[in-house]
Structures are given as structure tokens and as C-alpha cells.
Amino acid sequence: MALVRTGRRLAVLLAAVGLLVSGLFTGTAAAHGSATDPASRNYGCWQRWGHDFQNPQMATQDPMCWQAWRDNPNAMWNWNGLFRENVRGNHQAAIPDGQLCSAGLTEGGRYRSLDAVGPWHAAVKPRQFRLTVTDQARHGADYLRIYITRQGFDPTTQPLRWSDLQLVTATGRYAPGNGIYQVDVNAGSRTGRHIVYTIWQASHLDQSYYFCSDVIFQ
Numbered sequence: 001m002a003l004v005r006t007g008r009r010l011a012v013l014l015a016a017v018g019l020l021v022s023g024l025f026t027g028t029a030a031a032h033g034s035a036t037d038p039a040s041r042n043y044g045c046w047q048r049w050g051h052d053f054q055n056p057q058m059a060t061q062d063p064m065c066w067q068a069w070r071d072n073p074n075a076m077w078n079w080n081g082l083f084r085e086n087v088r089g090n091h092q093a094a095i096p097d098g099q100l101c102s103a104g105l106t107e108g109g110r111y112r113s114l115d116a117v118g119p120w121h122a123a124v125k126p127r128q129f130r131l132t133v134t135d136q137a138r139h140g141a142d143y144l145r146i147y148i149t150r151q152g153f154d155p156t157t158q159p160l161r162w163s164d165l166q167l168v169t170a171t172g173r174y175a176p177g178n179g180i181y182q183v184d185v186n187a188g189s190r191t192g193r194h195i196v197y198t199i200w201q202a203s204h205l206d207q208s209y210y211f212c213s214d215v216i217f218q
Contacts, residue, residue, distance in 0.1 A: 032080040033135035033179070033209065035198045038123040040211035041101060041114045042068065046076040048121070064120040068113035075111045080136055082111050083202075083209040091199060091208065097161035100197060101212035114212060119156045122214040127187040133200050133211075138176035140203035145170050146185050147197040155195050155214065165197055173203065190217050 034043045045065035049058055053073065058066045068075055084106050087094045095104040101114040131146060147165035149155065158164070168188070174181045187194070193216050200209040 035211035037132040038213040071113035098159040103210040120214040135179040141174040142201040145199040
């Protein structure tokens, strides 16, 4: 009987561990959101490698994602949780230069690898494009603010600072709806590699999301 009870306890323990691991590696169930087109850095890494994140070929094919997965896999599994609370609209005071892509090392520095300087995978876009934020929790938006780096900034060699960004689009409110918020963006005369920086101010409380998306303008 003792062996039976021990076996049952072991089965229960293994089942609990299985649920924990399953929850860790399938992303957060109570999700928030991210820029999905052009993809934020961590959403793009999850999208490209989430099914194959231990593949050593990532090191040569996608080196910036490789360093991000090595640093903290939860930055990708939790691609929808890159936010700060109670910023009160004072974004520049809350997020230091060099930490814009990690939202000022939010969540205990979970997303710090997103600030790494280097050749991040970049989406090719025309200079007039539509940006999409996907809000899985349907929080709504007080506004979106879309910035693009100035011409001449090189994200492969320079850390991102507020002075490198230029505001190109600011929106009004979005109702939660289907959780898809889109805005048409005009990059002006920019060419080559840039960072599109999106601030999504959620409506359900003072919760601000910050996304770095790497693009190459044709």
C-alpha cells in the first residue's frame, strides 16, 4: 500500500510539473500585446524561432535573436508583457537612453537583451506603411505614438536614445474591439535601416507598452 501511495504522489507531482512547464513554454495565457507588424524585436524572435528555439543555426542566421534567447527565453515567451505602470505619460523620464527597447529594464530586466546593439532582423517596408498593434487582452488604447529614428542613425552600431527618435504619428483612442489597432505611418524621405518605436498607452489603467521594430525602408 505504501508503494501505491508513493506512486500516486509521484504521478500527481509529475502532472503538476508538466502543467508548469507547459505554461512556461506556451506564452502567457492572460496576455497583453505587442507590435506585430512590423514585429517588435521579441515578438519577431518568438515568431521565427519559438518552435525551434534550441536550433544552433539561429546563432548564424539570426544572431540578435540568438543572444536574446540565451539571455532570457522568457523575454520571447512573454512577448506580450513589455510594459511599465504608472508612467503618467512622462515616458522620457521613465525610460533612460539606451534602454528604450527594454522599457527601462522593466520586469526586473527580463527584456534587457532587446537593447543589444547589432544587426537585428529587419522587415522591408515601403515608406508609407500600416503599423499593427495586437492587443490580446483587449485593453483598448488611449493613444499610439509612433516614432522613427532620424536619417543617419545606425541601429547596428549605436544604442537608441530619445534624441535619435522623431515623432511621426500620434493617434486618438481605440476601443477594445477585436484587439487590432492599426495606424498608417509615413516615414517621409527616410531610406535604409531604421527603428520604428511604438508607445501604446492602454486604456484599462496607466499601463504603457514600448516596442522596437527594426525595418528597412525601400
